[in-house]
Amino acid sequence: MAVSKRGAEAKSDPVHFNARIEGIDYDVLDDLVGYAVRRAQLSIYEDFAATLAAEDITPQRFSSLVIIENNPGISQTKLAEVMGIARSGVVSIIDRFEKGGLVERHASDDRRSYSLHLTRDGKRQLKRYKKTVLDHDHRIAQALSGAEKKLLRDLLKKLCPLPGA
Amino acid sequence: MAVSKRGAEAKSDPVHFNARIEGIDYDVLDDLVGYAVRRAQLSIYEDFAATLAAEDITPQRFSSLVIIENNPGISQTKLAEVMGIARSGVVSIIDRFEKGGLVERHASDDRRSYSLHLTRDGKRQLKRYKKTVLDHDHRIAQALSGAEKKLLRDLLKKLCPLPGA
DNA sequence: TATTGTTATACTCTATAACTATA
DNA sequence: TATAGTTATAGAGTATAACAATA
Numbered sequence: 001m002a003v004s005k006r007g008a009e010a011k012s013d014p015v016h017f018n019a020r021i022e023g024i025d026y027d028v029l030d031d032l033v034g035y036a037v038r039r040a041q042l043s044i045y046e047d048f049a050a051t052l053a054a055e056d057i058t059p060q061r062f063s064s065l066v067i068i069e070n071n072p073g074i075s076q077t078k079l080a081e082v083m084g085i086a087r088s089g090v091v092s093i094i095d096r097f098e099k100g101g102l103v104e105r106h107a108s109d110d111r112r113s114y115s116l117h118l119t120r121d122g123k124r125q126l127k128r129y130k131k132t133v134l135d136h137d138h139r140i141a142q143a144l145s146g147a148e149k150k151l152l153r154d155l156l157k158k159l160c161p162l163p164g165a
Numbered sequence: 166m167a168v169s170k171r172g173a174e175a176k177s178d179p180v181h182f183n184a185r186i187e188g189i190d191y192d193v194l195d196d197l198v199g200y201a202v203r204r205a206q207l208s209i210y211e212d213f214a215a216t217l218a219a220e221d222i223t224p225q226r227f228s229s230l231v232i233i234e235n236n237p238g239i240s241q242t243k244l245a246e247v248m249g250i251a252r253s254g255v256v257s258i259i260d261r262f263e264k265g266g267l268v269e270r271h272a273s274d275d276r277r278s279y280s281l282h283l284t285r286d287g288k289r290q291l292k293r294y295k296k297t298v299l300d301h302d303h304r305i306a307q308a309l310s311g312a313e314k315k316l317l318r319d320l321l322k323k324l325c326p327l328p329g330a
Numbered sequence: 331t332a333t334t335g336t337t338a339t340a341c342t343c344t345a346t347a348a349c350t351a352t353a
Numbered sequence: 354t355a356t357a358g359t360t361a362t363a364g365a366g367t368a369t370a371a372c373a374a375t376a
Contacts (some may be wrong), residue, residue: 013251013252015249015250015251015344015345015346016249017248017249018246018247018249018328019322019325019326020325020327020328021243021246021247021328022328024232024236024247025235025236026231026232026235027231027232027234027235028231028295028298028299029228029231029232032298032299032302033209033302033305033309033314033317033318034209034213034224034298034301035224035228036317036318036321036322037202037205037206037209037321038206038209038224039321039325040202040321040322040324040325041202041203041206042249043324043325043326044198044202044203044324058365059199059200059203060366063194063200066191066192066193066194067189067191067194069192070190070191070192071190075334075335076334076335077333077335081183081186082183082186082189083182084180084181084183084207085180085366085367085368086178086367086368087178087334087335087336088336088337088338088367088368088369088370089366089367089368090335091335091336091337092366110333110334110375110376111334111374111376112333112334112335112374112375112376113333113334113335113375114334130193133193133199134193134197136199137197137198137199140198140199140324141198141323141324143323143324144198144320144323144324148320148323149198151316151320152201152317152321153198155309155313155316155317156201156202156204156205156317157184157201157205158306158308158309158313159205159208159305159306159308159309160184160185160204160205160208161184161208162185163183163185163186163187180367180368180369225343240357240358241358242356242357242358250343250344251344251345251346252357252358252359253344253345253346253347253359253360253361254343254344254345255358256358256359256360257343275352275353275356276351276352276353276357277351277352277353277356277357277358278352278356278357278358279357279358
């Protein structure tokens with residue numbers, strides 16, 4: 001069944017998500033919008049991870065960089081709100097970026113908070129990441145036409161509660 | 166800004182994901198199919214968790230129960246394959262179900278493996294969970310017509326690589 | 331009093347690798 | 354030799370709560 005390993009050591013099977021396994025009855029899962037989204041998300045995440053395995057980046061970190069680039073001077077608390085994570089989580093993300101020389105914490109008017117900015121190197125790197133992520137995004141959606149992609153994005157948007165709702 | 170707490174202790178802000186924050190420029194994230202899916206997934210997960218907070222269930226565990234119910238006698242390794250997680254992860258999931266009296270490990274022909282089955286109580290509980298999950302699923306997709314939901318599911322399906330691809 | 335960033339801590343999820351018993 | 358289940362362990366990720374500096 002499985003391909004033989006070269007050495008004598010028995011290793012664990014590589015973990016991989018298959019949205020549909022032959023012969024399995026998924027019952028109600030096939031009718032749930034939520035499960036369809038989850039299923040797609042797992043597939044997409046796997047391709048993202050494989051595509052950017054060499055880089056020290058994740059969907060989370062990529063999003064953070066994009067948000068900082070396009071909202072320069074944003075505070076850590078605001079970034080936490082945008083990402084939907086705790087403030088303490090942003091600390092480690094920014095620490096990592098700062099160590100990597102991608103992001104800088106600048107002083108701001110309110111001396112309690114930092115003003116986040118991409119460094120020149122951060123901008124350069126993000127440009128590269130963007131190219132790779134766009135490639136990845138085109139690949140995972142290659143079965144869809146441009147119109148279908150737009151339609152899909154619009155339908156998905158309707159699943160997210162509006163700010164005032 | 167924030168609502169005052171009653172006591173004197175300063176607590177952390179509750180973490181919550183808002184798909185779109187006023188005044189934030191999401192740049193390329195708005196064009197990515199992958200980010201649209203992720204965004205929806207976070208919103209949906211939050212509603213799922215809130216809806217089933219009282220029950221000891223997660224999307225992962227719910228899916229496992231459904232798969233076991235509709236594929237009685239399935240092995241742990243097969244279940245791991247279906248869920249896209251490591252075999253070791255299934256052990257703890259089934260341990261928990263077994264402790265809760267929802268699932269039983271039966272002996273199978275191949276004495277290395279177990280044959281998983283829902284108990285009577287497991288079936289009863291799952292019936293309840295299904296009702297709640299369906300409510301939740303209708304709620305998160307309430308902005309979509311039946312036809313739109315079907316369309317969305319079909320489009321999402323196209324994002325998942327086919328078994329042979 | 332409230333807020334920002336920070337730290338300490340804990341909990342969940344998950345993967346990897348090694349072990350055992352079977353095949 | 355290979356596979357099923359198990360265990361031990363480690364690494365992410367994330368939340369909560371408390372603290373110092375500042376508002």
